[in-house]
Amino acid sequence: MFKHIKSVVSVIAVAFLVYIFTFYIDGEMGVILLAFVLFAPLASLFFALYAQKRVKVTFDCDAYVQKGSYLDVEVTVRKTGAFPLAILEICPYASEVFVRNVKKRRLTMFNEEKTTFTFRLDAAIGGNGEVGIYAVYSCGFLGFMRFPMKAKLPAAASVGVIPQLPDIKASSQLFRSIADTVLTSDEEEENDTSMLFSANTSPGYEHREYEHGDPLKRINWKLSSKKAKLMVRLDEAVASVQPVIVLDLFRRSSVSAENAVRGEEQLIRAVFGLLFLLVKQGIACNFVYRDASGKSVMESVDNPDYPNQLLLKILSIRVIPDKRVDLSEVGSSVCACVIATTDAGAGFAAVADQLENKDNVSIIGLSVASANSTSLPLWYLDEENNFRLV
Secondary structure (H helix, E strand, C coil), X not given: CHHHHHHHHHHHHHHHHHHHHHHHHCHHHHHHHHHHHHHHHHHHHHHHHHHCCCEEEEEECCCEEECCCEEEEEEEEEECCCCCEEEEEEEEEECCCEECCCCCEEEEECCCCEEEEEEEEEECXXXXXXXXXXXXXXXXXXXCCEEECCCCCCCCEEEXXXXXXXXXXXXXXXXXXXXXXXHHHHXXXXXXXXXXXXXXCCCCCXXXXXXXXXXXXXXXXXXXXXXXXXXXXXXCCCHHHCCEEEEECCCCCCCCHHHHHHHHHHHHHXXXXXXXXXXXXXXXXXXXXXXXXXXXXXXXXXXCCHHHHHHHHHHCCCCCCCCCXXXXXXXXXXXXXXXEECCEXXXXXXXXXXXXXXXXXXXXXXXXXXXXXXXXXEEEECCCCCEEEC
């Protein structure tokens, strides 16, 4: 509004000066100035309207960027006619995970058919972000008028900002709790399985002495106590005793995205720090998350390289407000379940109630002050990358 007022004031000021010059200083020169003042806006209007249909704008950038680094976005402007264009105003934007100091860019195109420029964004917060161009205007060369381009604007680009993951120790209490539950389930399954064999047969596990770096889950504790040294199993079926890790990036529509993204980054760091540790220690997991359509999906994570791929997949998905994860397909036979949520307050109890057996279910929240509408234990990742029980 203020900009339009300035334009009107400028036009009035020019008209007043022409009037003074024509009637009080030099009438002949004043007529020439008056003709120019009338002609120039018409020429400016012609240039602005001509360019409305004869410009195409595209941009390109990387799909992922490391937190703390920069994302370079290259914008390309093409004109479809040979006639010179006056002034084009390009208005880019970036979402909350970037430092949003993006400025409008004005340029003019005379002989060239294509021109490019690059703007840089600071990746400040881990998570899914968006980069795009919200408007392109054709402006008259006098600066008094501006019209939106009629060509279709380029689609926004999804950009994942990769946070630095915490190095969670195997001595973490939450990890030990999950590992112990898995070991107990493993032993129970082994006892049930051994009943299928006769007295002269065995389940067929092969063992060797423990070496530094071996997953703790593959230690055969019974055999180790008999031999007075740690023994690890070389072949092991783990599918039936996989714990479930759930990522619930819940964002209330009443909360601004600027405030929500920091909590979402913190939760992603905590979940994938735990997931990396579990897989590294030989504990395969089932990971539940919402895909781009909002549907809850579950994937098995049993390869040490897969958490990295899964992290990139999560960072490419835009958070849908007021949408919680669905656990109805998880089943009731999981040995352990950890639900990481940005909001365990009102409405979260309905999510937890989808699990029939809650004996080994825990919650990962954002902090010691996180709300908990259930009776389930709530953990959070502190500043020293340790999981603490509230």
